[in-house]
Amino acid sequence: MTEKEEAVFRSADMSLVQLYVPTEAARDIIYKVGQLDIIQFRDLNSKVNEFQRAFVKELRKLDNVERQFNLFKKELDFRDIPIKLFPYEFTNIPQQTEIDELIEGSQLLEDRVVQLRDSVDTLNQKEVDMKQFKYTIQAVNNFFAVQGDGIIENEEVALLSQLESGGEAHSASSFISGVINRDKVGTLQQILWRVLRGNLYYHSEELPEEIFDSKHNEYVAKNSFIIFSHGSLIQERIRKICESLDADLYDVETTTEARKIQLTKVNTKASDLATVLGESENALNSELIAISRDLAKWWEIIAREKAVYRAMNSCDYDNSRKTLVAEGWTPTDSITELTTTIQEYDASQSVPTIINVLDTNKTPPTYNRTNKFTFAFQSICDAYGVPKYKEINPGLPTIVTFPFMFAIMFGDLGHGFIVTLAAAALVLNEKKLNAMKKDEIFDMAYTGRYVLLLMGLFSMYTGFIYNDVFSRSMTLFKSGWEWPEKFTVGETLYAKYVGTYAIGLDPAWHGTENALLFSNSYKMKLSILMGYIHMTYSYLFSLANYTYFNSIIDIVGNFIPGLLFMQGIFGYLSLCIVYKWSVDWFASGRQPPGLLNMLINMFLAPGDVPEPLYSGQSTIQIFLLLIALICVPWLLLVKPLYLKRQLDREAKEHAEYSQLPNDEENGVAQNGEHEEVDDDEDHEEHGFGDIMIHQVIHTIEFCLNCVSHTASYLRLWALSLAHAQLSTVLWSMTIGNAFGPTGIVGTFMIVFLFAMWFVLSVCILVVMEGTSAMLHSLRLHWVESMSKYFEGGGSAFEPFTFKGLLDTVF
Structure with a gap:
């Protein structure tokens, strides 16, 4: 092997x-x-x-x-x-x-x-029919008040019977009885009233239980009804109206004794039917089991x-x-x-x-080997596009950068610990969970369990650096600031700097009036630095691709000017940020300059530096600006002119070949190497105009993206501040109010407000904020990072396999 x-x-x-x-x-x-x-x-x-x-x-x-x-x-x-x-x-x-x-x-x-099922369905329908028949007979019995044999007490019904028989009211032979869906009772009444112009008597009762409707496979509420009218033609019309509304009609006897006998027969048949139905159901269930x-x-x-x-x-x-x-x-x-x-x-x-x-000149499919750890990260990148055959796979660096970008926005030691616990539960029980049937949302979480695990661990690290645990700070080392021991009421206190905190953010900043101002400036500059590092190493991948595919013109015409343009502006800005952090401005007695204004003046007023950061700054900025300006036509013209020269050379060679005599052409064809035939793939012919248009678009897009993509990384700063502030507000409005009262009230408030705080923290700060940070991290990889080197357009390797054939069935 x-x-x-x-x-x-x-x-x-x-x-x-x-x-x-x-x-x-x-x-x-x-x-x-x-x-x-x-x-x-x-x-x-x-x-x-x-x-x-x-x-x-x-x-x-x-x-x-x-x-x-x-x-x-x-x-x-x-x-x-x-x-x-x-x-x-x-x-x-x-x-x-x-x-x-x-x-x-x-x-x-x-x-x-099928035979057993049809038999069961038929018996079920007969059982439903018998049940409805029984309830109809009972409804008729309830309707008639019997004094003697078949005497009707209701005067209106007696009158209708008298009209039908032409004499005295002595029987109830003129009624029609049945069962209808409850939602159609009103419709039936309206139709009968309009068709018969009120020449009828209608009575309805609700059935004591819902009846199974086999047509719609559900239980339906129904009513029994009794309709009195006169004339056979009118009764036939009433029957047709009832049947058109899916009513079930039953012939109920007219006398009390006959109805008793009829009800007894119905109960007997229903009992026998239930026995047969039970045996048929058992036989069908046994077969299915x-x-x-x-x-x-x-x-x-x-x-x-x-x-x-x-x-x-x-x-x-x-x-x-x-x-x-x-x-x-x-x-x-x-x-x-x-x-x-x-x-x-x-x-x-x-x-x-x-x-x-x-031997073939066809483009092979792209196959990146994965395991259970790397599979989810590769899926994140493949959702954007499949890499071209043999180009650098973005799935490898994503293993580190995706959870780390998430952690910068989600940085909280406590919330990261909750995510880590949830992910660890999925990882430790993966064999058991893999054999379970999962819904779509849970299956997504299970598939990305290792992504969640790294997101939680990285969030714990950044939370430790931010010194933030559920919006609280930790004093693990000696603080670098000391507060004055003596002060008067109403006096503004200023802490004294005595040293540097060992690692992370000093807890002394927590609760100060300028804490937000400090963290705002720190995280904003940090997001610019992270964006610069992320985009730079991503851009270097394009050099690795050009080198692998031996595309020297792309290195000279695209990579080098692009690198100089990006480093001359945003690399310079990142270097200034680090340098500004390293200077002790308080000891020097100078006001630290604003870097945003410095960058703007670098373009709008070259050579003018109102607030210098270092000596010789104006000369260096003019030099970097000239390099950036030279890189624009370099990007725009070098590659198209080179390709135009190649096209002209190929056209000249083709013209010389076409002028050869026929016998010389045949000799060349016979003595030459065998051709590789590509019968499936189409190769587009590009002229110089197409190449130039493509390069113009690339140049404009690259230059604009250098600005917009760098600014896009400010989302790291914005979401990090938003998460910290939401955590602080949630603490102060819930469990922060529970530590004042004492006794039973205090105990109740602690338990209740802690439960409220924990549920809201998980639902809002972990689930909702975590989803938001994950989507923003996804965008930074798809747009800001992968656009620097990713070509895509490949086809995924889909081998013939027996795996997952029944995933959609079970």
Whole structure:
């Protein structure tokens, strides 16, 4: 086994391999390749319709099995039967007979489950019907007040019955009864009143329980109703109106004794139906429970089989020679592993598989190797764009810079400790959590658990430097300031400087009137320095890219003038900031100059330095300004003029070649080297005008970005101050008020206000502020850093693999 390339700083070396696979071994060979997870197959049938490829029939069979599995899963989810998920090991290639048995067994199971399900649904519908019939009979009994046999006491109903029979009111044969959804009762009343012009009597009662509606798969509130009218035509019209509103009508007997007998029969049928329904439900549940034990394993087998045939459909199948030709990209250091695996399989076969490494001018996909620690950081960069093949991968420096930029904005030892604890819980329980089914938000946190861990640790470090723990300060070392021991009331106190605090921010600044002014100036300048360092080292990556791709013109025409321009202005500003910090202005008796005004005067009034920072400042600033001005036309013209010269030379050579006699052209073609054919990739032809426009845009964008990107790093200062101030305000408005009162009231206030402070700290300062700082750190990497060297435009390496085939299912 050859040692694998790390492929973190740059993408791995890729090779295009070609496999000649005997047809009888094609399925097994592709399956073996899928287990290796090292080849990205090229589609050699891109011009062939999906339904005209060689293995469509096999895929249709497997699609049908997946449909059956989806049906099983739907039934299991509906009945809350969990699917057993185990880390199945698939080391051996399943035999074709095993797949055929699985396909046949799935069909039998589907027939059985569908039959039982339909039977249960039919019985459920009958049970619902019997229940509604029972409630309708009870409603009719409740409506009629019986004195004797079938005598109606309600005068209005008796009148309607009399009109129907043409004589005395002696029966209730004119009513229509049934059940309707409660939300349609009002609609039914309005329609009947308008159609019959009030010639009816309507009565409704609410059912004592909700009824299951199989059409909408939910329980619905319903009402029973009784409608009295006269005339068969009118009653038929009433029936049609009720049915149009999805009402269920029932024929209820007209006499009390008949209704008692009818109700007894309904209860008996309902009891027998419940028995049969229970047995059918048990049979269906037993069948589904048995399926749930192996469904995940079956599904994985079918999903792998389907992936194999899809990969085979992308290969060139020569039916006459019974050979499958496959092409794909693989890491160069994995070719030995691929060859060894296939040779081990070929040892038991009569016809071997042939592997060729092809020479090609196609651009390979980009493959950066990751592990569980680096995966999330690489995903952050890949979300912006996939690096071009062999260019520097931004994922490596992001491991350090992303959490550190976050920590500068989020710097608090206490809040960082909370983030660290949460991330540590995810890291320490990753095996258990990995086997669990996670929702989208929790899965994002779990995937980025190592990012969160570094964010928390770095925040604890910056919080220690800021001397900030939940807006409180720590006195770990002797303070560098001393307060006067004697003072009068109302006197403004000034601390005396006695030394330098050992590390971090001196706790003496906490609570002083000018604390915000001091931290404001300190963090603003610190953010400029961090931005300068971040952009400078990012810009140096472009030099590494130009050197690797042997692009001397980019070094001379882009990198060198760009570096001089950026360092001459913002490098100079950063150096002045550090120098200003190093001078003891109080001892020198001078007023420290404003660096912002100094930078503005450097451009608007060259040579004029109202408040000098050091001797000879005007000369140095004029020199740096001249260099910056020279760099602009340097950026603008050098590369386009060089490329124009190259284009003119190529055009001249082409013209000389085209003037050769035909026989000389043929001789050159025959004696020359073989051509590499690129049949997939298009190369755009750029004239001098296109090159010039591109360079003008690059020059303007670079010069403006030097200013805007440096200013963009001030977000480090702004969010850091905002986080500290919010933390201070939250402390003073909650738990800060709990330390005054004593006794029971004091105890209650401490407990209640501490809980309030802790919940608000986690929700607002950790979650909301942390998310904000993370997004700002993300922007600094995507825009300010990666724009200095990142070209992108690459295609990610997506090997044929069996991993994650069912992630969207379970």
